[in-house]
Amino acid sequence: MSHQRNRQHGREQQQQRTRHPLRLVPLGGLGEIGKNMMAVEYGEDIIIIDAGLMFPDEEMLGVDLVIPDTTYLSDKLERIRGIFITHGHEDHIGGLPYVLPRLNFPPVYSLKLTIGLIGVKLREHRQLDLATLNVVDPTTSVRAGQFTVSFVRINHSIPDAVAVVVRTPVGILVHTGDYKFDYTPVEQPPADIAGLARLGEEGVLALCGDSTRVESSGFTPSERVLNTTFDEVFAHAPGRILIATFASLISRVQQVINAAEQHGRKVALVGRSMVNNAQMAIELGYLRVPAGMLIRAEDIGHVPANELAIICTGSQGEPTSALTRIANGDHRLVQIQLGDTVVLSSTPIVGNERAVSRNIDNLIKLGADVLYQGNLQVHVSGHGSREEVKLMLALLRPRYVIPVHGEYRMLAEHAKVAVEMGVAPENIVVAEDGDVIEVSPDSGIEIVDHVPCGNVYVDGLGVGDIGQVVLRDRRLLSSDGVLVVVVTVDSDTGELAAGPDIISRGFVYERESEGILDGARSVVERAITRHTQQRGHVVDWNFIKNKIRDSVSEYVYQQIKRRPMILPVVVEV
């Protein structure tokens, strides 16, 4: 309340009276690659930077997506002044359809293409009418409570990527988003180095900087180097050319279209997200396609092989993507034919290596010539390498550094680079999701608290209804299957009336292993008989169930060293 009144006096006065620390609460992306989200607080005001999703790893069985846990914000909804998005990749915008409703739809701000991509996503989730989407450009700034927020262009593997500049009563915070410095970018302006330098001169209190590729020495090559690659591929490919890449990699799609134009090929887009994103990018002016060049995927049969290029999704081996279907020979429209050249224009994200490798093998077996990062430079990263991380630090000269966007080891490595660049070690915090970081010009930077903050799993329509118990059960079920043991027991005597019957799934191939199941049946019979003999007429159903579970589990483990889940079903008659 006092804040409200204070704010009516001059800003200067208010600052001196209630000089709060700046609080940063990363809710995703620190200690992991994905679901980037950070809350920035000053006094009563909160803004959020990004709200991404993460794809599940192999231990999150059956999970479709992972989104940030926003519990920390749930009692602070009226204080949220807006969500500022750095760029339109899934790990920065993909959480919005889940997070926005939980946060009461605060206004969302970003550049044109990013807002366009968010719009497509919210329309799919029927939230477009509920959300407030604001297109901002880098020359303007947004007032959000006591914050003034603006954007500075950087380069990334999607146009309209920006760093977020947050002016606070205690100083400037810069959040880089994902960035590289590309002096010769494709179809996007170079990073605004002068703008960053000006911020550095003005004085930057704290920097949250991308750590993804800090382990790679030197500079990440420019997108431009791929022009040569594509030119060469298009000049020599005897038949059709299929290029798989990320649907969001608009500049890569542009490069392919440029090469197709130069070498007189038609282009077909294959894969739902590729078609949608390209359409959006064309409408908003981010993708230039010569008239008459695009053909429908249904018509690829009508174009001679050496006059056709196909751009498709699936460069990460995603199971239901276009390229995976093509590699498995079960795509509705595209079948590999001899003379096809397939280009995988991406590198596998950690965890996808096997799927990508399987696709390459299958494509080669079908007769395609496959070009991938192993045998040609077909991809450059969108993240800056170590020297670019240094350049960012040199331009901004921040007092405090909080490495973001990376596995813990990358954050730690980023911290080392910051020390090399002259930042005092006590001014750097390597934090994790849920840490509450307080920054103040006077008393330094420190982690003052840790708030609940984990993975929220999305599985089908369920959001957050899957926790460690369900995942542990799925893990058990996946490793040795399940045995359902059904016994019918006389409710008066506790004696077996029928059964035991055993249903197994995922345990052994039943027909070949009747012996073990027979043995298990005998074990159950003995267990129940012994129990009823011991206890007479007092029947303790839970005791019987536990007895069945333990005795079958032990028997099966002895016989075959497997530990299926045992589900006893006791029916009283």
Next chain:
Amino acid sequence: MSHQRNRQHGREQQQQRTRHPLRLVPLGGLGEIGKNMMAVEYGEDIIIIDAGLMFPDEEMLGVDLVIPDTTYLSDKLERIRGIFITHGHEDHIGGLPYVLPRLNFPPVYSLKLTIGLIGVKLREHRQLDLATLNVVDPTTSVRAGQFTVSFVRINHSIPDAVAVVVRTPVGILVHTGDYKFDYTPVEQPPADIAGLARLGEEGVLALCGDSTRVESSGFTPSERVLNTTFDEVFAHAPGRILIATFASLISRVQQVINAAEQHGRKVALVGRSMVNNAQMAIELGYLRVPAGMLIRAEDIGHVPANELAIICTGSQGEPTSALTRIANGDHRLVQIQLGDTVVLSSTPIVGNERAVSRNIDNLIKLGADVLYQGNLQVHVSGHGSREEVKLMLALLRPRYVIPVHGEYRMLAEHAKVAVEMGVAPENIVVAEDGDVIEVSPDSGIEIVDHVPCGNVYVDGLGVGDIGQVVLRDRRLLSSDGVLVVVVTVDSDTGELAAGPDIISRGFVYERESEGILDGARSVVERAITRHTQQRGHVVDWNFIKNKIRDSVSEYVYQQIKRRPMILPVVVEV
């Protein structure tokens, strides 16, 4: 029979009378990394090269190991003259305990260390008395039916690695095993380049060559380069040094011991396989450890931090390995302390990236300084790069080439290199497991047949009892769990006597989702009631079960878009 008689006449005569093609039947390792095994046949004689295992990928749920399918050999047991092993790595010897009993224990031949490692393995499986293990050295040769088999030293990341030279009535076959050319190896002689060159001059009919690293340009660095790395690490580490590597990488262990000697540190070995392998290697003279240097893992607390080095397993992030336990803070003997330096002296094998990355993160969080391939050269490969593949082709000048040991794309790339080296394209066969390859000096090389040959899964004590059905069920169970629907039905009327009850595991967190389970119960009730009304007294149990399965499945999918496995249990009373 006629062969038996023929063989008593002179060899020359027999050759002219029955000139068979040489048949190669790869049973593992072609189109995959792992479970290497190849059958070589001439007339009535069969020999086998290697019998490895493969670790399961993420789709082989609950599987412990994968071994080659030897069905093809099952009706040819009397024709098998021996198994020749190239070196002692798991993907070359790990299948032996499973394969030997199925093949009636043919004699096994290899060099001393390899036979030592096989012995350890067979002892664990209580097969040592049944097997015939023969130590051979590279100067002698073994008569095996019409084959004469000898070994040529190459370099690999384990001592006593060899290529297998098979002299057949129609010419010489060379199988390289895993190789690199290391001109300055550690504690092992350099590859026998002169011996390979002599074979080339004599004339090589066919080459089966390692393809693992053919995608990497240039030469693989010598093991020796790591001496500098270890020297530097040992010179600067302020506290304890933990080095994780493969237990079989004897030379790497030797390098660490040498560095420890030079810098005055004691060494403890941690991890069962590390201890066993080192012991074996010391006994056989492959590992030199200064007296008094080795200490028991139990005693590491008694040695000052800066006088201790620990060599442990777990460089691949294996879940139960020493390093993973240490990184998780639950190792019995080793807890990370501030000032520890951990070196991961290996690169992650495809599929292990996430596990390795998690270990690194956890170790850093515990306060260790972690050195890994990302920030220091801590590992060199045991496989030769593209130029070494060329050198092998240049030395042997084979007429026919069959790339082995690699994913399909690596085999295809190896074929391209062979063409570059002047081998006629029609003389190269890119084959897969189970292909039957016929080679003859007169009529070329071709794939003439394909025999059943897939993965045999080992899970607990079960070998081969898990097939596609069980794995599919495990996949289903892992993705959305299981619902057991129990109904008790009056056997006369078909009407519900009790229930329906639903037990769920791995589906939703039951307490929070009672609504769905209640709904499913109503659906079952309705389905059964409708059925009994329609059919009167004729009760078709299978129909009821299917009805339950379908109606619950549909209801659940509508409600929450998940597809758990539905197991109906109908109890008649």
